[in-house]
Amino acid sequence: MAKTIRILVAKPGLDGHDRGAKYIARALKDAGYEVIYTGIRQSIQAIVKTAIQEDVDFIGLSLLSGAHNELFPGVVDALKKEGAEDIIVFGGGVIPEDDIPGLKTRGVEAVFTPGTPIQDVIDFIEAQRPRIESR
């Protein structure tokens, strides 16, 4: 049987708009994943500690405040510091196209902007499955 993939959906920083995060959490549940949802205004430390305790395979970060260039790589770096760099980080929200290459070089493996079909997110997750199952 295929491993049940676990995903933490979290909102770092200060913006309180969680519709996108809730939408993605629901869609990922419907795709058969176990989604841990922690709500708004999470610190980087809280996100990383939660991800480790929950032993998730992915962290999906949602952000609309514009602080993605600090907060997304901040999560990647904090994971590294805790020895949990095998957890795959992806992001979503209002992210300018120009910022995406920079985020990817800093370890955010995929970035989904508004209007992305949910299937793209699922395809990305499934493409990582061999990596997760060989851990």
Added chain:
Amino acid sequence: MNRIDSIRAGELRAVARALTCVENDSGSREALIDELFPLGGRALVWGVTGAPGSGKSTLVDRLITRLRGRGSRVGVIAVDPSSPFSGGAILGDRLRMQSHAEDEGVFIRSMASRGYLGGVSGATGDAVRVLDAAGFDYIIIETIGVGQTEIEVMGLSDLVLLILVPGMGDEIQALKAGVMEIGDLFVINKSDKDEARKIRAEVDYVLDMKYAENPQDKNPVAMTAAALDQGVDDLLEAIDAYTEKLRSSGRLEKRRRDRLSAEIHRILAEKIESQVRGWLRVDERTQQWVDAILDGVHPPYRFIQKQLDSFFREAKVR
């Protein structure tokens, strides 16, 4: 450091990985539990159950704060239902407990029920073993919103808090339906709501009837408004007193022995089933058997008995 030492030291990643191992029923699960078993038995295990929306997570959050204040380490297993359609789940209980996310003395793990029907997940018992071995003083199991049959938490906990709330329809129904037989302590949450007193009266009425002969054994009833942080200290005091009573009367010891005997029966049943199934090659032969029974050649019970008889004959010879 090997896996067991890391778990024993409470190392986050090792504990989390061990929980995944038991949850996914990985190959090393049995060996892991066997090695952890002698390290456990010190934690007090609380079950927290009640209807959906009764405030279980919020109350657990407040109890964690109090227990941390005493310097105790707390592990939480929060169970939410898996979707029967997709197999996925949204695990949102820890949303209300995130104020403890950065606290090293608190470990919260969300678990999906994965098709298990007792209000917990099939791996919850072993997950308790892992957290116990990792040195948590208290382990709190938060169940799925309980109906009338999701009572398995009783078999996993030292004591169970049943959360009741006002405004959930015809209150007395719940009492009649036997849900009240689940709890050790009854907590009426949202006590700031008007009807809370009415529920309290009903609970007292049922308990007074039940314990008319021996009123000293009556279960404690507490009133809380967890969202407002009211009544939680009194609840904790009641839990402590009840625990002391369980301990001094020998009932705690007895419960733990009962738990282990249920565990033994479960392991035995599992092992017998998997061995017999393997030997009889049940998976590959089922369709053949269905045909044989449908064709009217064999009636079902006698047919299966015949298969089993041949297994036992063979087993004796070997």
